[in-house]
Amino acid sequence: MNEPRYTGKGTDFYLASDSIAEIVNLAIDLKRPILVEGEPGCGKTMLAYSIAAEKKLGEVVKISVKSTSRAQDLLYRLNALRRLQDAQNPNNPQAQYVYPYLSLGPLGAAIHRKKRCVVLLDEIDKADIDFPNDLLDVLDRFTYQIDELPEAEEQQCLKERSFGRTVEGNKDAPPIVVITSNREKRLPEPFLRRCLYVRVKFPESVDELQDIVRKNTKLSPDALSDGVLVSAVEAFLRVRRLAVGNTQKPPSTSELIDWVQILHWNGKTPESLNQDPKRPPHWGILFKTMADLDSYESLSRTDAKAD
Amino acid sequence: MIRLPLEGLFLHLVRNGFPLSVRDYQDAIVALRLGHGTLTRDRLRWLCETLWAHTDEERIRLARLFRDLPQPTPEAIRTMTGVREQEVTTPASPRETAEAETMVPRNEDQEEGRAPSVEFASAAEPGGVGLPQAVVPSALRQSHILTPRPSVSLRQMIVTWRRFRLARRFGPKVQLDIDATIAEKSRRGTLVEPVLVPARRNQARLLVLFDASPSMVPWCGMGKMVADSFGRSQLGFTAIYYFNNDPEDGLFDSERLTRPKLPQDVAREHPGCALLVVGDAGAARGRTDRERVRSTRRFVQRAYDTSWWPIAWLNPMPRSRWAGNSAARIAIIPGIAMFELKEDGLVQAVDHLRGKGRH
Structure with missing residues (x-):
């Protein structure tokens, strides 16, 4: 293994804990997919980008899974309708062949490229329950078959398109697969067993959150003073503690980053942030639904009275 | 070595x-x-x-x-x-x-006094009544995670429903009919537009009647699970109703046996469904109730008349416990195929419903 290890600290936009970095390294060594779960907005997707950036693997191949996604479409597509149209024209000899109408999908192309890259399957739980199982074999062996390509055309396809009926990935350095899930649906057991599991937790320490905000807002200490940032993070943690368990979606890191940005634009001071501990300025943008806003509103009022 | x-x-x-x-x-x-x-x-x-x-x-x-x-x-x-x-x-x-x-x-x-002791909750506690409670010392220092393991898992259920298919072309025309397109082209010499047909969709209709009587309490979560599994089953039509011991006595909309429905209304609303009954048929208590068997026979006749056919019955009690009580008698009523409520049983029941059991 002469590749550098993933540390989780090497990028300017993401911080991964040591335990997460360790699981990522283990998954890379064992060539297994990484399944990332955690609260919405705590940086599941960013983990993939940080692996790619730190290991200098170029662009992340991002696949946003939809409810209509089929496993095969990620590998390759055959444009049969186009072929049918072309076949109408007797002067077009191309339609005799299948291979000009084949195109590799994002995952298929990533495997075919044979160069290590990071593949991100975002929100896999949105898809049909068969989707993960269909992918299992491909993610296991990084090899797939194009059954639609007739054997007679294989040589020509290899010459012109550089792939044949069997597309094999680089066995030694297969793509690093990162899968995120919001637990909307339970994933099938065999799939879970194949993945290494990472649970991204919400960082509760002020220092860590400060670091995350600095890295993501790109505001230098001159532009945003430490005093404001510390009081903002503390105020945010107060709101979050009250919101956890009482709201559907408690504010998470992504809301914190937006909020600090807005505080910065409005030129808030630490004093103004601490005026009303339960209701810091612009607290409303920390919540995403009407119901959550309402419940926090009443919660913070009753709590203030109790104090 | x-x-x-x-x-x-x-x-x-x-x-x-x-x-x-x-x-x-x-x-x-x-x-x-x-x-x-x-x-x-x-x-x-x-x-x-x-x-x-x-x-x-x-x-x-x-x-x-x-x-x-x-x-x-x-x-x-x-x-x-x-x-x-x-x-x-x-x-x-x-x-x-x-x-x-x-x-x-x-x-x-282990030595740190693991023997459980019994304490009485005082009347001042919210529970009110002084019920004996086993107090296990917290010396174990570990949490217990109790995972419910239903006899058929939700996923297994969803996958099994997929066996129940009755594909018909239905809905918007979205699929290319290659044969018709070729025929059209050869007839006209040129292709004006491809011939499209509706996609095949599953039109299987399933009605589930779930016994929510006290003897079915151990399986009470199952009804909700069945209803959950329908949402992802791709079946053409599904409905679930609850009954108390005997479906002939009346059907209910909720598992708590509230909101009764007239059987005639249910029959009118959901004609032509395959019928799956989930109930212990008396096997949990182990009694023979002749009236119940007779009534179930009447129910089968009525189900047949309202074209709820075929009928499969899933019994959560193991087969060995059916003997000598109402369950054994209900299982042999012509038209009813009774299976155990476990993975194989569910698959067999669905196979029965999709036509293997049609007489």
């Missing part, structure tokens, strides 16, 4: 019902060779946990196992370090002994 690293632990886990394969074991060995999870016992535990334990329950069981592992004897360390020279790495290395000392030996834990 040289024992492979982690072999004992792996076999122990497999014997204890961890669903692990040889591949999982090989992965652990590869990881060890690459230097993951070596040097300390905690790191080895971390490795096993990451690779082998996939649920909270499994994690806790694994942690317990590690806690109960005996401290390595000097002799064992000598043998293991001997192995280490031949193999590339083994889990136990000399440094582990230092770590092992910090671990809690098993006996201490």
Whole structure:
């Protein structure tokens, strides 16, 4: 293994804990997919980008899974309708062949490229329950078959398109697969067993959150003073503690980053942030639904009275 | 004979019902060779946990196992370090002994008064009545995770419904009819537009009647699960109603047997469905109730008349408990096929519903 290890600290936009970095390294060594779960907005997707950036693997191949996604479409597509149209024209000899109408999908192309890259399957739980199982074999062996390509055309396809009926990935350095899930649906057991599991937790320490905000807002200490940032993070943690368990979606890191940005634009001071501990300025943008806003509103009022 | 690293632990886990394969074991060995999870016992535990334990329950069981592992004897360390020279790495290395000392030996834990005592809750407590309560000392210092294991899992149920297919072309025309398109082209000489047909969709109709009587309490969560599974089943039409012991007595909209529905109304709203009844048919209590059997026979006749056919009956009690009570008599009513409520039984019931049982 002469590749550098993933540390989780090497990028300017993401911080991964040591335990997460360790699981990522283990998954890379064992060539297994990484399944990332955690609260919405705590940086599941960013983990993939940080692996790619730190290991200098170029662009992340991002696949946003939809409810209509089929496993095969990620590998390759055959444009049969186009072929049918072309076949109408007797002067077009191309339609005799299948291979000009084949195109590799994002995952298929990533495997075919044979160069290590990071593949991100975002929100896999949105898809049909068969989707993960269909992918299992491909993610296991990084090899797939194009059954639609007739054997007679294989040589020509290899010459012109550089792939044949069997597309094999680089066995030694297969793509690093990162899968995120919001637990909307339970994933099938065999799939879970194949993945290494990472649970991204919400960082509760002020220092860590400060670091995350600095890295993501790109505001230098001159532009945003430490005093404001510390009081903002503390105020945010107060709101979050009250919101956890009482709201559907408690504010998470992504809301914190937006909020600090807005505080910065409005030129808030630490004093103004601490005026009303339960209701810091612009607290409303920390919540995403009407119901959550309402419940926090009443919660913070009753709590203030109790104090 | 040289024992492979982690072999004992792996076999122990497999014997204890961890669903692990040889591949999982090989992965652990590869990881060890690459230097993951070596040097300390905690790191080895971390490795096993990451690779082998996939649920909270499994994690806790694994942690317990590690806690109960005996401290390595000097002799064992000598043998293991001997192995280490031949193999590339083994889990136990000399440094582990230092770590092992910090671990809690098993006996201490056990001696700390584990015998459960009985206490009476005082009347002042919210419960009110002084009921005896078993008090287990918190010396166990571990949480128990109780995972409900229904006799048929939700996923298994969804997958089984997929066997129940009655595909018909239905809805918007979205699929290319190749034969018709070719025929059209040869007739006109040129293709004006491709011929499209509606996609095939599952038009199977299923009506589930669920027994929500007190004798079915152990399976009361099942009704909700069946209803959940319908949402993802791709069946053409589904409905679930509840009944109290005897479907002939009346059907209800909710599992708590509120909101009654007239059977005639239900029949009018959902004609032509295959019927799946889930109920113990008297097997849970083990009584023979002739009137109940007669009434069920009447129900079958009426179901036939309203074209609820075929009928499959899933009984959560094992087959051996049907004998000598109403269940055995209901099972032989012509038109009813009774199966056990477990994975095979569900598959057989669905096979029956999709036509194997049609007379």
